[in-house]
Amino acid sequence: MSDLELSVMAGDTDRAKPLLGRWLWNAVLPAALVALLLGFAAFDHGVLSPANLLNIAQQTSYLALFAMAQTVVILTRGFDLALGPTVSMVSVGTALAMAGATATGHDTSLVLFAGLGAGFGLGIACGLFNGVVIALLGVNPFVATLGSYNIAIGIATTLSSGRPVQGVPKLFSQIFYGGSIFGVPAAIAITVAIGIALHLVLSRTVFGRSLYIIGTNPRAAAVAGLPVKRILVATYVLCSALAALGAIMMTARTGSGEPNLGGALSLQAIAGAVVGGTSLAGGRGGVGTAVLGALFITILSNGMNLTRIDGYVQMVVLGAIVIVGVLLDRLRMERSQ
Amino acid sequence: MSTALITAGPQNSIGLRSIAGRIGLLPALLVLLVAGMSAVDPQFYGIINILNILRNASLLAIVASGQALVIVAGGFDLSVGAVVALASVVTAKTMATTAAAFPGNTALIIASGVAAGLGCGIVVGLVNGFCVAKLKVSGFVVTLGTMSATAGVGLMITNGIPVYGMPDIFVKGFGRAQAFGLPTAVHVALIVILVMVFAQRRTLFGRYVYAIGGNVDAAVVSGVSIQRHIVGTYVVSSVLAALVGILLTAQVGSGQASFGGDRMMLQSIAAAVIGGVSLRGGVGRVEIVAISALFLTILGNALNLLHVDSRLQPVFLGVIMVAAVALDELSRRRNARV
Numbered sequence: 285m286s287d288l289e290l291s292v293m294a295g296d297t298d299r300a301k302p303l304l305g306r307w308l309w310n311a312v313l314p315a316a317l318v319a320l321l322l323g324f325a326a327f328d329h330g331v332l333s334p335a336n337l338l339n340i341a342q343q344t345s346y347l348a349l350f351a352m353a354q355t356v357v358i359l360t361r362g363f364d365l366a367l368g369p370t371v372s373m374v375s376v377g378t379a380l381a382m383a384g385a386t387a388t389g390h391d392t393s394l395v396l397f398a399g400l401g402a403g404f405g406l407g408i409a410c411g412l413f414n415g416v417v418i419a420l421l422g423v424n425p426f427v428a429t430l431g432s433y434n435i436a437i438g439i440a441t442t443l444s445s446g447r448p449v450q451g452v453p454k455l456f457s458q459i460f461y462g463g464s465i466f467g468v469p470a471a472i473a474i475t476v477a478i479g480i481a482l483h484l485v486l487s488r489t490v491f492g493r494s495l496y497i498i499g500t501n502p503r504a505a506a507v508a509g510l511p512v513k514r515i516l517v518a519t520y521v522l523c524s525a526l527a528a529l530g531a532i533m534m535t536a537r538t539g540s541g542e543p544n545l546g547g548a549l550s551l552q553a554i555a556g557a558v559v560g561g562t563s564l565a566g567g568r569g570g571v572g573t574a575v576l577g578a579l580f581i582t583i584l585s586n587g588m589n590l591t592r593i594d595g596y597v598q599m600v601v602l603g604a605i606v607i608v609g610v611l612l613d614r615l616r617m618e619r620s621q
Numbered sequence: 622m623s624t625a626l627i628t629a630g631p632q633n634s635i636g637l638r639s640i641a642g643r644i645g646l647l648p649a650l651l652v653l654l655v656a657g658m659s660a661v662d663p664q665f666y667g668i669i670n671i672l673n674i675l676r677n678a679s680l681l682a683i684v685a686s687g688q689a690l691v692i693v694a695g696g697f698d699l700s701v702g703a704v705v706a707l708a709s710v711v712t713a714k715t716m717a718t719t720a721a722a723f724p725g726n727t728a729l730i731i732a733s734g735v736a737a738g739l740g741c742g743i744v745v746g747l748v749n750g751f752c753v754a755k756l757k758v759s760g761f762v763v764t765l766g767t768m769s770a771t772a773g774v775g776l777m778i779t780n781g782i783p784v785y786g787m788p789d790i791f792v793k794g795f796g797r798a799q800a801f802g803l804p805t806a807v808h809v810a811l812i813v814i815l816v817m818v819f820a821q822r823r824t825l826f827g828r829y830v831y832a833i834g835g836n837v838d839a840a841v842v843s844g845v846s847i848q849r850h851i852v853g854t855y856v857v858s859s860v861l862a863a864l865v866g867i868l869l870t871a872q873v874g875s876g877q878a879s880f881g882g883d884r885m886m887l888q889s890i891a892a893a894v895i896g897g898v899s900l901r902g903g904v905g906r907v908e909i910v911a912i913s914a915l916f917l918t919i920l921g922n923a924l925n926l927l928h929v930d931s932r933l934q935p936v937f938l939g940v941i942m943v944a945a946v947a948l949d950e951l952s953r954r955r956n957a958r959v
Contacts (some may be wrong), residue, residue: 421947421950422950423950424901426890426900427894428946430890430939430942431943433939434887435936438937442932442933446932564759594777596773596777603768603770603771606762606765606766606769607763614756
């Protein structure tokens, strides 16, 4: 499975290289992951305990979802700086809709439906805004999503008056946080299911493949007759919809709508995608890179927490890791070309 | 030139449009905003409010002019906000330490603090420039990394607690002082902008930065040393951010790791972009960016005076930013078609 993933993320360019060299370079990040886990385990045996591993998996599932969302747009040479604020806005909107529906005395299934509808509705609206501004008006993705970043923050804090929104029904949290499928916690199950689906979309559908073509060479994509603008709009909608799903899962975890939920998520998700090997130049990356990067960052911060490394030092380490990760990836690409 | 405009009817509108295009919509919007606010609220043109606006606009303009230089060369500097914080903390800490070692030697205390603060800027700028130019990592990722690292170091030094112990004269005689009726920050900003305008137009460095941002390959073929100039843009950007950190420290009277931050970084990019700096590189003038910083500051001030909910204010900034760039893009497309 992982070998397949990795060959997908490495792209076609290194087909010609000797198998061993390619395999070695592709194994750098997974090997670093294992080394990291063992290293932390040497300091604290709790790191490898089943409870902590489950904890890591659960924490990773949120970041992985956001990194996947970010990867989809990065594939087309885009960005979504507004991802974090979108998460905040969806969280607040979902909680408000459910609280409102509960207050007006609707039954539980309708309340859940209202919450999900409001959450995904807001997410998709945000994605449409980004997509239209970027694809149809031709605004640089950085500026466009920086604009919607501010707009979404404004809406999230205004709707919630800057305070957590209470009134999320217990059942909502029980399903999306406490629930489990065959013993697998809901967050992990949802992320795995979405990951598989997204992987199939990216590798097996015309839409998915055209994202890679647009990222590799937008002009060639247009000349080849791809409806580039429509695809780009759909891409940003997909990204925001995935972010909305993550926001709903996180809202279920906290049990309230949080206007600050997104915080630093935009940049964390970009870091996750990029550390995993997604190229900001577009056209390279996938579900595998997003999950690997998210795992790496989660394990690193989990291990640093357990070994009681100062939170401020952790910021420095994470900053350095992002740069080193991308540098390694660049070297790998140079080797394979 | 002007007679040609008057005599030739159809060319007249084109000429006017090109003049409007060169100066931009921004000054007109600025005048409109100032006139409108003056009519609505007399508090707006009170001397205290004006000085307040000018001081804040100056700080933003200094950071934004550095940011603009990096963007013109085709890069990004996400670390400026964190550099403001680090420089503030380091300046205050160094002054406090020197004051303990050499009590009473005010000149030495201030010089060491300012040097240490600017030094931080140089170091971060060199790291950014080195990673981008030599290691060829994308500027976005590099400065994303150094942003996190720099902010972390600033917090590590202080544990989030403000640093005191600076000489009185640094705070009262510099930070809160006024010369010719204007705060120190305004004078510093004017000098910085003048120097940057001169550098952009009259120095090889400035011209090469345009060349690199406009077309890297052409610049390489013309013999421009790409790496050195890219490092230069990042160093200038970080040093200017550090300067703002020092100015803020002097004004507030303590070094704080909460200065600058993401807000300053995002605003500096917004100011540059609204000021007509193209994210494609190669286009952008510092003086327009400074006007744009003034515009953004006045806009925030006006929204406050009009009692617009502070939580709703980011929405205005976002809409204006997207609209400004979209308009710019649409007019460029129309010109390209003609």
